[in-house]
Amino acid sequence: MSHEKKRSAEALTDWATRCLESQGATCGVAQAMAKHLVAGDLMGFRTHGLLRLRYNLQALAKGATKASGQPRVAQERAAIALWDADLLSGLYVLPQAIEKAIAMARDYGTGTVIVRRTQHVAALAVYLEQATAAGMLIQMMCSTPAQQVVAPFGAKSASFSPNPFAIGVPTTSDPVLLDMSLSMTAAGKVRTAIAEGKQLPYPALITAEGDYSCDPNTFVAEPASVLASLGGEALGYKGTGLNLFSEFWTLALSDYGRADAQAADGDANTVWLQVVDPSALMAEGAFERQAQQLVAAVRQATPITPAQPIRLPGEGALSKRRQQLQTGIEYSAATWRQLEWCAEFCDEPLP
Amino acid sequence: MSHEKKRSAEALTDWATRCLESQGATCGVAQAMAKHLVAGDLMGFRTHGLLRLRYNLQALAKGATKASGQPRVAQERAAIALWDADLLSGLYVLPQAIEKAIAMARDYGTGTVIVRRTQHVAALAVYLEQATAAGMLIQMMCSTPAQQVVAPFGAKSASFSPNPFAIGVPTTSDPVLLDMSLSMTAAGKVRTAIAEGKQLPYPALITAEGDYSCDPNTFVAEPASVLASLGGEALGYKGTGLNLFSEFWTLALSDYGRADAQAADGDANTVWLQVVDPSALMAEGAFERQAQQLVAAVRQATPITPAQPIRLPGEGALSKRRQQLQTGIEYSAATWRQLEWCAEFCDEPLP
Numbered sequence: 001m002s003h004e005k006k007r008s009a010e011a012l013t014d015w016a017t018r019c020l021e022s023q024g025a026t027c028g029v030a031q032a033m034a035k036h037l038v039a040g041d042l043m044g045f046r047t048h049g050l051l052r053l054r055y056n057l058q059a060l061a062k063g064a065t066k067a068s069g070q071p072r073v074a075q076e077r078a079a080i081a082l083w084d085a086d087l088l089s090g091l092y093v094l095p096q097a098i099e100k101a102i103a104m105a106r107d108y109g110t111g112t113v114i115v116r117r118t119q120h121v122a123a124l125a126v127y128l129e130q131a132t133a134a135g136m137l138i139q140m141m142c143s144t145p146a147q148q149v150v151a152p153f154g155a156k157s158a159s160f161s162p163n164p165f166a167i168g169v170p171t172t173s174d175p176v177l178l179d180m181s182l183s184m185t186a187a188g189k190v191r192t193a194i195a196e197g198k199q200l201p202y203p204a205l206i207t208a209e210g211d212y213s214c215d216p217n218t219f220v221a222e223p224a225s226v227l228a229s230l231g232g233e234a235l236g237y238k239g240t241g242l243n244l245f246s247e248f249w250t251l252a253l254s255d256y257g258r259a260d261a262q263a264a265d266g267d268a269n270t271v272w273l274q275v276v277d278p279s280a281l282m283a284e285g286a287f288e289r290q291a292q293q294l295v296a297a298v299r300q301a302t303p304i305t306p307a308q309p310i311r312l313p314g315e316g317a318l319s320k321r322r323q324q325l326q327t328g329i330e331y332s333a334a335t336w337r338q339l340e341w342c343a344e345f346c347d348e349p350l351p
Numbered sequence: 352m353s354h355e356k357k358r359s360a361e362a363l364t365d366w367a368t369r370c371l372e373s374q375g376a377t378c379g380v381a382q383a384m385a386k387h388l389v390a391g392d393l394m395g396f397r398t399h400g401l402l403r404l405r406y407n408l409q410a411l412a413k414g415a416t417k418a419s420g421q422p423r424v425a426q427e428r429a430a431i432a433l434w435d436a437d438l439l440s441g442l443y444v445l446p447q448a449i450e451k452a453i454a455m456a457r458d459y460g461t462g463t464v465i466v467r468r469t470q471h472v473a474a475l476a477v478y479l480e481q482a483t484a485a486g487m488l489i490q491m492m493c494s495t496p497a498q499q500v501v502a503p504f505g506a507k508s509a510s511f512s513p514n515p516f517a518i519g520v521p522t523t524s525d526p527v528l529l530d531m532s533l534s535m536t537a538a539g540k541v542r543t544a545i546a547e548g549k550q551l552p553y554p555a556l557i558t559a560e561g562d563y564s565c566d567p568n569t570f571v572a573e574p575a576s577v578l579a580s581l582g583g584e585a586l587g588y589k590g591t592g593l594n595l596f597s598e599f600w601t602l603a604l605s606d607y608g609r610a611d612a613q614a615a616d617g618d619a620n621t622v623w624l625q626v627v628d629p630s631a632l633m634a635e636g637a638f639e640r641q642a643q644q645l646v647a648a649v650r651q652a653t654p655i656t657p658a659q660p661i662r663l664p665g666e667g668a669l670s671k672r673r674q675q676l677q678t679g680i681e682y683s684a685a686t687w688r689q690l691e692w693c694a695e696f697c698d699e700p701l702p
Contacts, residue, residue, distance in 0.1 A: 077631035079430040080460030108459050109431030110625075114632070137599065148648070154661050155652030159645075167592070169599045176599070178592040202585040210655035230589055231581065234553040238581055241518070241529040241664050242593075244645065248488065248520045248527070252641035255633040259644055274461075280428035281465070282606040290603035293610055294510075294595065297499070301506035304561035310505050313592050 005336045006328035011351035013038045016053055019346040023060035024067035032092040039126035041329050043317035045179075047188040048123035051335045053342050056089065056120055064267070065089050065119040071096065074116075079108035082254060083115045087268060090121035094271060098130045098138070101275040105136055109280035116254035116270045125179035125317060127273075128168025132175035135288075137276045140166040141246045144269050145261035150183045150243060151226045153236035156210040158226040162187060163246040168314075172285075172292040177314025182242045183227040190216045190227075204228055246272075356687045357679035362702035364389045367404055370697040374411035375418035383443040390477035392680050394668035396530075398539040399474035402686045404693050407440065407471055415618070416440050416470040422447065425467075430459035433605060434466045441472035441620060449481045449489070452626040456487055460631035467605035467621045476530035476668060478624075479519025483526035486639075488627045491517040494601045495620050496612035501534045501594060502577045504587035507561040509577040513538060514597040518664075523636075523643040528665025533593045534578040541567045541578075555579055597623075 016034035021027065033056060041049030059065035064087065071083040071093050081100065085093045097113040104111025124140045131138035144161035152159050166179040184204035193200055193216035203212035208223035212233045218225035230239030250270040251257045261268070278287030301310050324330070331339065343350045367385035372378065384407060392400030410416035415438065422434040422444050432451065436444045448464040455462025475491045482489035495512035503510050517530040535555035544551055544567035554563035559574035563584045569576035580590030601621040602608045612619070629638035652661050675681070682690065694701045 075632045077460035077628075078458065080627070080631050082632040107429065109428035110461055110463055112461055112627075137604070139596070152649045152652050152661050154654055154656070154659060155649075156655045157653040159648040159652045167596050167599070169595075169603075176595060178595065180589050180592055184586065206655070230586065235535065235581065237662075237664070238531050240649070241531055244520075244527060244529065244649070244664065245490070245518050247645050248518070248642055249627075252520075252638055252645060253488070253627065253629060253632060255637050255641060257641045257644045258648065276431070276463075276600075276604065277428075278604060280431050281426045281433040281604060286606050287603055290606060290608045291599055293608045294598050294603060297510040297609065298503045298506075298591070298595070301503050301510045302508040303505055304507045304557070305505070308505060310503050311588075313588070313595065 005331045007331075007351050008328050009038050009042055009325060012041075012050065012329060015348060015351050016050060018348045019053065019057060019342050020060065022346040022348060023057050025060055026068040029068060029089065029092045032095060033089050036091040036095075036122055036126045038329070040123045042321040042324050043123070043125055044320040045123040045125060045317070046335065050331075051338055052120065052122065054338050054345075057342055057345060059119060059267075071115065071118075079104050079110055080112040081114070083113060085115050085118035087117055087119055087265075090115070090118040090269060090271065093118050094121065094127050094273070095130060097271070097273055098127060098275065101138075101273055102131060102134050102136060105275045105277035105280075110274060110276050112272070112274040114250065114254045114270065114272050116256045117265060117268045118271060119268055121269050121271060123179055124164050124166035125177050125314070128166060128177050128179075129175060131275050132168045132170040132177075135170055135277070135279065137170070137278065138168045138273065140271060140273045141250055142269050142271045143247050143250045144267065145251055145256060145258050146266045146268070148258070149187060149227055150229060151206050152243070153229055153231070153240040156206050156208060156226065160229070160243040160247060162227070163243050165242070165246060169291050170288050171295055172288045173295070174318050175314065176291070176295065176312055177317060179313075182230050182239055182246060184230060184232055184239070185227060187219075187227065190219045194220065203232065356682045358682075358702050359679050360389050360393055360676060363392075363401065363680060366699060366702050367401060369699045370404065370408060370693050371411065373697040373699060374408050376411055377419040380419060380440065380443045383446060384440050387442040387446075387473055387477050389680070391474045393672040393675050394474070394476055395671040396474040396476060396668070397683075397686065401682075402689055403471065403473065405689050405696075408693055408696060410470060410618075422466065422469075430455050430461055431463040432465070434464060436466050436469035438468055438470055438616075438619060441466070441469040441622065444469050445472065445478050445622060445624070446481060448622070448624055449478060449626065452489075452624055453482060453485050453487060456626045456628035456631075461625060461627050463623070463625040465601065465605050465621065465623050467607045468616060468619045469622060470619055472620050472622060474530055475515050475517035476528050476665070479517060479528050479530075480526060482626050483519045483521040483528075486521055486628070486630065488521070488629065489519045489624065491622060491624045492597045492601055493620050493622045494598050495618065496602055496607060496609050497617045497619070499609070500538060500578055501580060502557050503594070504580055504582070504591040507557050507559060507577065511580070511594040511598060513578070514594050516593070516597060520642050521639050522646050523639045524646070525669050526665065527642070527646065527663055528668060530664075533581050533590055533597060535581060535583055535590070536578060538570075538578065541570045545571065554583065
């Protein structure tokens with residue numbers, strides 16, 4: 001695209017930090033928020049990158065996202081803790097929660113932190129390497145108690161929020177980084193399809209009439225369609241089971257369900273994260289070798305299309321990051337206009 | 352069916368226990384194996400019930416399944432343990448592992464046991480209520496290092512074993528009991544379709560030519576088709592991610608991967624199980640109320656077909672069990688012939 005803008009990750013992170021500070025965020029909060037938004041862009045998750053800076057600045061400005069403070073430990077027992085983020089940004093709170101889980105795993109073999117009432121979490125993928133770099137496995141799930149947009153199997157109305165699921169696993173080479181939703185598609189992809197005037201590539205929506213549909217415009221119709229659980233018309237009971245897994249382990253285990261989520265918590269999320277320390281169970285390096293064998297078994301599978309080798313989760317994102325750390329991060333004209341809005345709003349000229 | 356045979360669960364359990372003892376199983380091993388096979392029948396999982404008694408008797412007779420002894424603790428750290436089952440039956444070892452995990456969760460909030468080299472595990476669903484009855488959540492995953500029958504996304508050859516995934520969750524009413532595979536279908540369902548001369552209801556297989564197929568006969572052709580990961584042709588990368596989750600958390604965390612599984616371990620499984628004690632995080636009864644709200648949100652969704660209300664995982668199985676505990680367990684003529692074979696093999700007349 002001729003309209004693309006390229007800037008270094010470092011310059012963008014510094015600029016976004018200043019913008020966030022201008023809206024009252026303390027230095028620590030602003031740095032963590034900027035770092036993890038830019039991390040999303042570096043890995044190619046453009047809907048979870050600086051495109052969302054505007055949203056975060058406005059949330060700080062109106063007090064929906066808290067600008068300073070620390071999460072509160074609500075309850076704790078040895079290897080598990082429940083934190084209340086008190087509407088601090090997930091971009092700031094989750095790295096602290098992972099640090100705590102890693103410390104627990106060193107002592108107990110596993111470490112689990114459930115964080116409720118945390119604002120913008122962005123892409124779970126950007127948090128995973130904190131654990132894998134420490135030689136540990138991590139699993140994360142996120143749900144949003146005030147949102148219901150995903151239908152259980154057999155229904156044409158929604159019970160679940162969009163529920164991302166992520167894992168990070170160290171190997172002897174790159175870590176495996178999986179970040180996916182438990183529905184057939186994400187609301188962001190539906191909105192992109194509307195903007196581009198395209199149909200969805202498979203029937204991921206259920207209309208108010210109960211039909212599985214590829215038409216993104218049904219999502220903004222009245223009455224609106226809802227997202228189908230992973231598995232769709234044939235196997236949606238599996239996706240429904242996985243959505244229940246996510247919401248029992250986040251909402252129910254945080255003692256903060258849909259009935260508790262006040263209007264003010266509209267966007268606030270609940271995150272389950274668990275770290276496992278393989279050194280509790282085997283000699284140093286053994287886990288990474290076993291994990292590498294599983295990775296090799298996937299890579300060595302025979303591709304359906306010979307020119308398309310089998311890919312591992314996270315492979316594309318890590319490759320994209322390597323490239324953009326060299327060349328700078330490319331922004332589309334549409335995203336750049338959002339950054340220009342932020343620059344003006346905060347009176348912080350773009351780099 | 353006019354050929355169906357009905358017997359009480361108790362009489363069948365006693366009979367199966369005697370059969371297993373006749374093949375050398377100690378009383379404790381035989382009782383646990385019989386109980387959990389009959390539990391599968393009671394819940395309607397017929398391919399994981401007494402239909403598999405013959406297999407278990409033969410495995411005991413030839414020493415593939417160990418008839419006595421205890422699992423060995425390979426490694427342990429506070430809230431996590433790695434056990435080596437030394438080829439004891441999963442039907443005997445897993446209840447012990449869950450008991451250990453429950454005890455760990457009382458002390459640490461969570462308890463995790465990974466069991467490697469365990470023989471026949473049957474349906475994960477039959478183990479879940481041990482945790483839910485103690486007021487705890489349980490998650491289980493199982494894989495089989497010497498088997499590869501599920502393809503990663505984009506491939507027409509297999510990397511993964513059939514990997515079931517299960518959760519059990521206490522509510523204020525019945526527990527939620529989910530037990531599903533992470534592939535598009537199970538090998539048993541493909542074999543049933545072959546026997547019945549039917550096509551699969553959706554393309555769950557990938558042929559050696561790389562085509563998604565409903566034809567079960569491709570599964571026994573040469574070269575054979577393989578099972579597709581959950582998500583299929585459009586979204587199989589999600590099922591591939593879930594299969595990787597299962598195999599990293601079972602095979603890699605047990606330090607016993609496909610390269611380690613000797614020929615003698617052909618059917619031996621590795622199980623990850625984790626129990627969470629919600630009383631570590633909230634007042635008594637609070638978790639069950641939150642879980643019940645999530646269940647209610649699913650039940651209250653608007654059904655696509657008004658006559659088909661939305662079902663919760665485990666609902667059908669628990670209803671089937673209630674009915675069969677009253678009326679006795681019904682067996683098809685084909686399964687009954689297998690039980691007659693066992694009766695003759697062990698010289699233990701059927702009840």
